[in-house]
Structure formats: structure tokens, C-alpha cells
Amino acid sequence: MVAEGSVLQSIxxxxxxxLSLLLLVFCLRVAAQMLQxxxxxxxxxxxxxxAGGGLPYWLLVLCQVLVIMVCGRVMWRxxxxxxxxxxxxxxxxxxxxxxxxxxxxxxxxxxMTVATDHKWFSARLPTLFHFVLAGFVLVYGWxxxxxxxxxxxxxxxxxx
Numbered sequence: 001m002v003a004e005g006s007v008l009q010s011i012x013x014x015x016x017x018x019l020s021l022l023l024l025v026f027c028l029r030v031a032a033q034m035l036q037x038x039x040x041x042x043x044x045x046x047x048x049x050x051a052g053g054g055l056p057y058w059l060l061v062l063c064q065v066l067v068i069m070v071c072g073r074v075m076w077r078x079x080x081x082x083x084x085x086x087x088x089x090x091x092x093x094x095x096x097x098x099x100x101x102x103x104x105x106x107x108x109x110x111x112m113t114v115a116t117d118h119k120w121f122s123a124r125l126p127t128l129f130h131f132v133l134a135g136f137v138l139v140y141g142w143x144x145x146x147x148x149x150x151x152x153x154x155x156x157x158x159x160x
Contacts, residue, residue, distance in 0.1 A: 004151030005113070005148045007160060008085075008147050008150050008151065009023070011143060011146050011147045012079070012081065012143070012147065014076060015139055015140070015143040016042075016075060016078055018139050019075050019078070019139055019140065020075060021070070021076070022071075022132050022133075022135050022136045022139065023068065023072065023075065023136065025129075025132050026064075026067070026068065026071070026123050026129060026132050026136075027068060029050070029070065029132075030061070030064045030065075031128045032044050032050065033047065033050035033051070033120060033136070034061070036050060037057065045125060046053040047100060049062070049123075050124040050125055051119050051123065052119070052122065052124065052126040052127075053119040053120055054120055062149075067133065071136055078101045078143065080142060083143045083144075084142075084147040085143060085145075085146075085147035085151065086144060086148050087149070089144040089147060089148075090141050090143070090145030090146075090147075090148055091141075091145065092141070093138070093140055093141025093144060094136055094141035094142065094145060095141075096137055096139060096141070097134050097135075097137035097138035097140075097141050098138065098153065099121045100130070100133070100134040100137060101131065101134040101135075101138065104127050104130045104131055104134060105107060105123055107120075107127050107130075108124065108127045111123065111127070119126065141158075
């Protein structure tokens, strides 16, 4: 039989690894857009391809930095074992993440079919990186759900 703490540690380590990868991908996106804004290079998509057109660039960067800080704090607290997983938080995050993911699928499909001329819908690159952020929410929700289930197996419908 595996000790409860080691199961929790295993779940935590896997989630931190996946969250780190997702955050790295998002950070590379922010850096690539900044590079294209300041000193464009031919091997990256043009600056305009990185923006959905909803926000002025300075505000977009500010929001992206805040997202990076929040995600980084979540990962640090998770890695340090400072987060107490709860089933309710897991379910809420999984629902929100699924909704976010679904909305981005809708945006992508609309932009590729019906609203090809609409800047926000047809902005594929930003949509792809929203999938990355939705993935972050889903993985963090999965951590709460699975870890809470490992601590309190009955809360997941298990008998032991």
C-alpha cells in the first residue's frame, strides 16, 4: 500500500512539472511578441499576428505580466506544499478551465469559418496561447481534485 503523503507528493510533482511547462510556453509567447515589437525578426510571425486587437499593447503586456506573476505564485505555493487541496476548488477550476477551453475552441472555429474578417475571432496565435492558459487552469484544478481525493478518498466516490 502506498502512503497517502507519497501519493500527494507524486500528484504535486507531476502538476508542478506540467504547470512549469505551460508557464514557460506562455512566457516565450510574451517574449516573442516583445521581440517583434522592439526589434522584429523574420523567423517569428509579425507583431500584428500576436495580438487579438482587444487591448492596447502596453495594457496587454501589463495583463500578461500579471498572469505570469499569478501563475508563478500558484506554482511556487504548490511546489512548497502550501496549498491545501479541496474537492470544491478542484471542481470549480475544472469547470472554469473547461469553459475557457471551450470558448477558445468556439473562437478558433468561428475565426476559421464564419468570422474570418473579424480581427478578434481570426487571431489564431493569441487563441492558441489562450489554450495554454486554459490548460494551466485545468491542470491546477486536476491537482485539487486528485489530491483532495487522495487525502479523502470518499469525497471522490471511493469506498476506501
